[in-house]
Amino acid sequence: MTEQERIARILGRLDEAYGTDSRTYLEYGSAWQLLVATILSAQCTDARVNLVTKDLFRKYDSLEKLAAARQEELEQDIYTTGFYHHKAKNIIACAQALLERHGGEVPSDIESLTALPGVGRKTANVVRGNVYGVPSIVVDTHVGRIARRLGLSANDDPVKVEFDLMEKIPEDHWILINLHLIALGRSICKSQRPDCEACFLKEECPSRGKASGSGKGAGKAGKASAKAGKKAGNASAKASARKKSPAE
Numbered sequence: 001m002t003e004q005e006r007i008a009r010i011l012g013r014l015d016e017a018y019g020t021d022s023r024t025y026l027e028y029g030s031a032w033q034l035l036v037a038t039i040l041s042a043q044c045t046d047a048r049v050n051l052v053t054k055d056l057f058r059k060y061d062s063l064e065k066l067a068a069a070r071q072e073e074l075e076q077d078i079y080t081t082g083f084y085h086h087k088a089k090n091i092i093a094c095a096q097a098l099l100e101r102h103g104g105e106v107p108s109d110i111e112s113l114t115a116l117p118g119v120g121r122k123t124a125n126v127v128r129g130n131v132y133g134v135p136s137i138v139v140d141t142h143v144g145r146i147a148r149r150l151g152l153s154a155n156d157d158p159v160k161v162e163f164d165l166m167e168k169i170p171e172d173h174w175i176l177i178n179l180h181l182i183a184l185g186r187s188i189c190k191s192q193r194p195d196c197e198a199c200f201l202k203e204e205c206p207s208r209g210k211a212s213g214s215g216k217g218a219g220k221a222g223k224a225s226a227k228a229g230k231k232a233g234n235a236s237a238k239a240s241a242r243k244k245s246p247a248e
Contacts, residue, residue, distance in 0.1 A: 003168075010150065010204050011173050014180040017200055022175040024130045025182075026050065031106035031131045032063050032098060035116075036091055038123045044081040052081055063104050067095035090118025108132040121159060135174040137165045142185030143178060149189065149207040 001009075025046040028034040033053070040049045056077055060066040074088040081087065094117045098104055106127060107113055113124035125136035139147075139158040143165075147153040153164035169177050185191075188199050196208045 006204055007152070007168055010201055011169070011177070013200050013204075014184070015176070018180045018183050020176060022129070022179065024126060024179070026126075027053065029057065031127065032066075032095070032104075033057055034131060035094065035106055035119070035123065035127055036066070038126045039091055039094070039118045040078060040081045040087060042087070043083060049081060052078055063095050063098060067092060067099055069095075087118070093117035094119065106131065108134065121162065125162075129175040129178070135171045137162050137169070137174045138178040139165070140178075140182065141191070142189075143181045145191060146181045146185055146189050149194075149205060150201070151206045 024034070026034060026037040026041060027050045028037050036056075037049055037053050040052065059077065060069060069088075069092055071088050071092060074092060075084045078084050078087055078091075097116050098106060102112070108128060108131075110121070110124050110128065113119050113127060114121060122138050122140060125138045128134040129136040129138070137143075139162045144153075144156070144158055144161050147161050147165060148155075152168055153161045155161050155164060165177065166174065184199075184201075188195050196202055196205070199205065199208075202208045
């Protein structure tokens with residue numbers, strides 16, 4: 001089986017398991033609302049963000065109101081999403097920047113988006129994919145971890161993983177792969193205890209039975225992951241031997 005065929009099988013099985021609806025899990029009514037929701041989603045579940053934004057977007061029902069918000073008050077409004085101080089500061093600054101630089105409109109190009117306060121490539125690509133239909137790959141912890149475990153990337157840096165996936169995944173699956181790998185990461189391919197035997201991708205996964213942690217170091221065919229595990233095991237054994245040695 002060629003690598004292209006293996007990837008096609010992976011994508012087909014993901015489509016069967018999770019469908020082909022490419023809408024984000026975050027709830028929003030406008031481009032700026034999605035931008036805010038995505039900023040809030042850092043280190044927070046989409047479900048929690050949706051609970052918070054339900055009231056938040058009623059209170060601040062325009063970009064102008066959000067730009068004029070008191071930071072201390074906004075911090076309380078978004079408290080349960082975590083990192084509320086930095087998020088509130090960035091959201092207000094982002095709203096102000098949108099009004100001052102872009103006439104209240106959310107730009108579609110990656111350069112303008114990432115120039116906004118609190119907006120990185122992940123947030124920018126969520127907006128580009130869901131609002132403007134621009135094929136984009138969003139690399140969060142789930143996507144990065146599973147990409148390494150599946151041998152789709154050997155990189156730890158999210159931007160490098162993004163470009164690895166863009167090279168290997170057909171463009172019509174760029175948005176879907178984000179949602180699919182996040183769903184897989186939350187339910188089966190978890191960080192510390194992946195349920196490999198229950199995974200519908202186990203036949204295509206070079207890390208089956210070996211995966212743990214972030215999946216960092218997994219190579220194209222899983223060789224790097226196996227070598228890393230072996231080295232870690234040897235190092236652990238040597239460390240244990242040193243600890244047991246009377247000379248120590």
